[in-house]
Amino acid sequence: MRHLNFVVAVASLVIALPSLAATQAKPATPHTQKANAAVLKELPFQDKQDFENAKRGFMAKPDVVTIKDAKGNVVWDLEQYKTYIADDKSAPDTVNPSLWRNAQLGMHHGLYQVTEGIYQIRGFDLTNITFIKGDKGWIVFDPLISPETAKAALDFINQEVGTRPVVAVVYSHSHIDHYGGATGLVSLDEVESGKVSIIAPEHFTEHAVSENVIAGNAMGRRAVYMYGALLPRNAKGGVNGGLGMTVSTGLAGLLLPTHEITKTGERLTIDGIDMVFQLTPGSEAPAEMNTWFPQAKALWMAENTTNTMHNILTLRGAQVRDALIWSSFLDETIDLWGDQAEVKFQSHHWPMWGNDKIIPYFKKQRDIYKFTHDQSVRLMNQGFTGEEISEMISLPKELEQSWSTRGYYGTLRHNSRAVYQRYMGWYNGNPANLNNLPPEAVAKKYVQFMGGEAEVIRKARASFDEGEYRWVAEVMKHAVFANPKSIDAKELLADALEQLGYQAESGPWRSVYLQGAYELRNGVPAAGGTQTATPDTIRAMTPEMLFDYLAVRLDAAKAEGKQFDIEIAFSDLDSLYTLTVENAVLHHSKRKVEQPDVKLVMSMKTMNSIQLKELSFDDAIASGEVKLTGDKALFTSFLGMLDDFNFWFNIVMP
Structure with a gap:
C-alpha cells in the first residue's frame, strides 16, 4: 500500500541551501558602470x-x-x-x-x-x-x-x-x-x-x-x-x-x-x-x-x-x-x-x-x-x-x-x-491576450518570424553591446524557450540578466536576476532543499487546512469519472469529516453520509505523525493507531490520485 504522504508546504522559506560558486560571473559592462555611477549624482548620498x-x-x-x-x-x-x-x-x-x-x-x-x-x-x-x-x-x-x-x-x-x-x-x-x-x-x-x-x-x-x-x-x-x-x-x-x-x-x-x-x-x-x-x-x-x-x-x-x-x-x-x-x-x-x-x-x-x-x-x-x-x-x-x-x-x-x-x-x-x-486581474483587455499562446509555443513562432535562432542571437548581441539589457532579456527568453539546448542563447540571456542584477536597487530584484543567470549557466540546482513544513507548523494545522491541501493535490485526470466518500473520525478531537471525490473535485465537510466507502478512525496526533513521516500509514494500521473499515483498495486508489510536487521546477527555462 502506498504510504500516506500528507506533508504540506507551509512557510516559503529557503532552508539549508549551500551557496554555489559564481560560475562564469562576469564584470560590469561600461553601460552598467555608467548607470550605477549616475545613481551617485541622483540621490542625496551626503545625508x-x-x-x-x-x-x-x-x-x-x-x-x-x-x-x-x-x-x-x-x-x-x-x-x-x-x-x-x-x-x-x-x-x-x-x-x-x-x-x-x-x-x-x-x-x-x-x-x-x-x-x-x-x-x-x-x-x-x-x-x-x-x-x-x-x-x-x-x-x-x-x-x-x-x-x-x-x-x-x-x-x-x-x-x-x-x-x-x-x-x-x-x-x-x-x-x-x-x-x-x-x-x-x-x-x-x-x-x-x-x-x-x-x-x-x-x-x-x-x-x-x-x-x-x-x-x-x-x-x-x-x-x-x-x-x-x-x-x-x-x-x-x-x-x-x-x-x-x-x-x-x-x-x-x-x-x-x-x-x-x-x-x-x-x-x-x-x-x-x-x-x-x-x-x-x-x-x-x-x-x-x-x-x-x-x-x-x-x-x-x-x-x-x-x-x-x-x-x-x-x-x-x-x-x-x-x-x-x-x-x-x-x-x-x-x-x-x-x-x-x-x-x-x-x-x-x-x-x-x-x-x-x-x-x-x-x-x-x-x-x-x-x-x-x-x-x-x-x-x-x-x-x-x-x-x-x-x-x-x-x-x-x-x-x-x-x-x-x-x-x-x-x-x-x-x-x-x-x-x-x-483591481483588474491578469487580463489587460486586449483580445489578443485573452487566449494567447503559452511561452514555449509562442517562443518558437517568434524565433521563426525573426529569422531563426542564429539571426536572433546576432541581433540580440548587437543590442547587448548597446546596453539594451531589458530588450535582450525579452528577446532571448524566447530563444531559450524555443531551444533550451542552445548554449549561445542561454549564455546571452544570462549575461543580460546579470547586468540587470548589477544595476538593480532592490535587493530581491538583484537576487532574482542573478539566480536566473546562474541557472541558465549551470542548470537547476539539485543540492540542498527547502524546509516548507516545520513540525510545529504541521501540528498547528486544522483538519480543514489539511483537507484543502489534499484537494489541490488531486490529479483531475486520475479522478475523472470516480465518485466515493471517505469518512475520517479524529478520536482526540471528537470530530468527524467526510471527504468526497466527485466531478474530479475533492470536497470535505462535517456532514456524515449513510454509507461511506471507507472509514478511518485515528487521533490527530497520529495524523500528524504520518504527515511528519514519523509513522507510515501501513504501520499505523498494523499497530491499531489507525482503524480502517470498508474498501481498502479504493483508499489505496485515492492515495494514488494525489500529486507530488517537484520543488526544483524550471523557471528561467521551459
Missing part, C-alpha cells in the same frame, strides 16, 4: 542621518556572528559579508550604489538600546529581535526565524545587560521571520503552564499556518530566487535582501498564542510594562499590529513602516496587499500617537528619534502606498495596462529623494502592477 541612527544606542557586539545548530551546521553567518561590505568601502561596479548603502547600514549589528528599558539585537537574522525590560523579565518582540538565532540573541543580551527570564513573547504579525525563533527562547511547557504568555494579533494562527499551504511549493521555489540563498557572498553575488542581509536557515518553530489582540486600543500590562495595540489587518500582513509604549513614548511599528518601500506584491508570490488600507492604517497611527511618539522602532532596520522627524517620516511612508495606489488607479482608469503604468509612473521629488521610500524591497514598478492586478 548621513541613517548612519547616525544605525549607530545610536550601540552597546556591544560579538567578535564573530556565526551561529550553528546542535549538529554544528551554520544557520546564520554574518561574517561572510564582512569581507566585502563595510562603511569605508565604495560601491563596486557590480552593485547599485543605493543598494550598497542599504547593505552598509544593514551590517551595523549587535546590541542597541532604543530607549530606557527597550533593547534590540540586529544582524542576527533577517529580522531584529526586540527585548523590553520588565520588572522581573524580558518581553520579547518578534523572535527571528530560527530558534538558534533567537537563543543566541537572548544569551548575548543576558550576558551584556544581566540575566532575566522571558516572561512574554509578542508576535507583531503572521510572517515566519517574526515568530519562528520563539522555541529558542521558551519551551512549550512554560507556555502551557502559564509561566510565559504569547501575544499575537487576531487570526494570527490561521494566517501563520495557512498563508503558504496551498501554493507553498511554488512560493518556496520562487523564494530561492527572491532571497538569493544560493548566491555567493561577494560583489558579484548576494549583497542585501532589502530588509536585512538574508534569511537564517534553522528549523523554525511555532508556539501558539495564549492571548490574541482583537481590537485597536486594547491594553495589556505585562511585568509592569503597559502596552496599547493597533490592529492593522490586510496591510503588510493579513494579521498584524503596532504597539504603543506610553511609559517610554515609544512606538513599535511591526513591519508597517520600515526604511524602504515595501511590497504590495512579494516576488515569491502571495495575495496582493491592499495599498489603500495600508496607508489608512498609517494615517490612523499618526492620529493615535503621532503627537506623542519620541522614538519609533520596528522589526527591520534601525529606529528613528525625535517627534519632529518621526511625523514627516510617517507621512512619507503613508504616502508612498497612497501615491502608488491612487496614481496607478488613475492611469488604469485612463485605459493603461499594468505594464504601461509601470513605465509611466514616477515619484514626486519629495518621495524620490527620501531614503526611507526607496525601493530596496518593494519597487514602484512592480507595486504599481500589483495595484492594477488587485
